Amino acid sequence: MEFNRKHLLGLEGFTKKEITHILDTAESFKEVLSRPIPKVPTLRGKTIVNLFFEDSTRTRISFELAEKRLSADSVNFSASTSSVKKGETLRDTARNIEAMKIDLVVIRHGAAGAPHFLTRCVDAAIINAGDGAHEHPTQGLLDLMTLRDKFDNLKGLKVAIVGDIAHSRVARSNIYGLQAMGAEVALCGPATFMPYEAAHWGTEIFFDIDECIEWADVLNVLRIQLERQHKGLFPSIREYHALFGVTRKRLDQARKDITILHPGPINRGVEIESELADSECSLILNQVTNGVAVRMAVLYLLSGESEDGSAKGGES
Numbered sequence: 001m002e003f004n005r006k007h008l009l010g011l012e013g014f015t016k017k018e019i020t021h022i023l024d025t026a027e028s029f030k031e032v033l034s035r036p037i038p039k040v041p042t043l044r045g046k047t048i049v050n051l052f053f054e055d056s057t058r059t060r061i062s063f064e065l066a067e068k069r070l071s072a073d074s075v076n077f078s079a080s081t082s083s084v085k086k087g088e089t090l091r092d093t094a095r096n097i098e099a100m101k102i103d104l105v106v107i108r109h110g111a112a113g114a115p116h117f118l119t120r121c122v123d124a125a126i127i128n129a130g131d132g133a134h135e136h137p138t139q140g141l142l143d144l145m146t147l148r149d150k151f152d153n154l155k156g157l158k159v160a161i162v163g164d165i166a167h168s169r170v171a172r173s174n175i176y177g178l179q180a181m182g183a184e185v186a187l188c189g190p191a192t193f194m195p196y197e198a199a200h201w202g203t204e205i206f207f208d209i210d211e212c213i214e215w216a217d218v219l220n221v222l223r224i225q226l227e228r229q230h231k232g233l234f235p236s237i238r239e240y241h242a243l244f245g246v247t248r249k250r251l252d253q254a255r256k257d258i259t260i261l262h263p264g265p266i267n268r269g270v271e272i273e274s275e276l277a278d279s280e281c282s283l284i285l286n287q288v289t290n291g292v293a294v295r296m297a298v299l300y301l302l303s304g305e306s307e308d309g310s311a312k313g314g315e316s
Contacts (some may be wrong), residue, residue, distance in 0.1 A: 140173030163222030
C-alpha cells in the first residue's frame with residue numbers, strides 16, 4: 001500500500017487502512033531493533049530536525065533514536081538555547097531551518113495548531129510530536145500498536161482513558177485512532193477535567209472510577225498536567241488519588257483482567273499506584289519499545305521515497 005500523506009499532524013480523519021499500514025510497517029522495524037546491530041541505511045542522506053519548543057524526554061529521545069537507527073542525519077533544536085529567546089518567530093525559525101535543506105521536521109510546541117502552521121511555511125514533511133492540548137499522533141499510534149500486540153484485533157475492545165482529559169493531547173489521538181480501529185472508548189475523570197467537546201466524541205463518559213473499571217478491558221491512565229492548568233481544578237492531589245487513582249484494590253474488586261497503559265511521565269501514587277505501574281498487567285515498558293518502532297515507521301513513510309526508491313508525494 002502506498003502511503004499518500006505528506007505530513008502527520010494528527011490521527012483525526014485517518015482510516016483503519018492507513019493506521020494498519022503504519023502499524024504493520026512499525027512491526028517490520030521492530031524486528032530491526034532486535035538485531036545485534038539495530039541499524040538500517042533506509043534514510044541515509046536524509047536530514048531531520050527535531051524542533052522542540054517544550055521540554056520532552058521520552059518523545060524526543062525516541063525520535064532521535066529512531067533517526068539514528070534509520071541512518072538519517074539529525075539536527076536537534078531547543079528553544080531555550082535558540083534565537084527564539086531573542087524574539088525570533090516560529091515562521092522565521094522554520095524558514096531558516098529549511099534553508100539548510102531539511103527533509104523532515106519533528107515539532108513539539110505549546111500552541112495547538114503549530115505543526116499545521118508550519119506546513120504553510122516550509123516544504124519539508126512535518127511530524128507533530130505534540131501541540132498544546134490538541135494531538136500527539138505518534139503516541140496514539142504506539143498505544144494502538146501495544147494493544148494490537150496483545151489483543152491482535154482491536155474491534156470491540158473497551159478502552160477507558162482516565163484522568164486529565166481536558167489538557168491531554170494523548171487522549172485526543174487515542175480517541176481518533178481507537179475509534180478508527182473499531183474499539184469502544186470511554187473517558188473517566190472529574191467533571192473539571194472533561195472538555196466541553198467531549199460530549200460530541202462518541203465516547204462513554206464516567207465520573208466514577210469503579211464504574212469505569214467495571215466497563216473497561218484497558219485503562220490508559222493520564223497524569224494531571226499541572227503545568228497546563230491556570231486555576232485549581234480539584235481540591236488536592238490526595239483527594240484526586242482517593243477518588244480517581246487506579247489501585248490494586250480497585251482492580252481486584254472488578255474481578256477481571258485489566259490491561260494498564262500510561263504515556264508517561266508517571267506520577268506514582270497520584271493517578272496510579274506505584275506497584276501497579278510495575279505489575280504484570282502493565283504494558284508501559286512495551287509502549288516505550290514500540291515508540292521507537294512507530295517513529296521509525298512514520299519517518300520512513302513520510303521520507304519522500306516509495307518502496308521502489310522513487311519520489312512520492314501526497315496530501316497532508
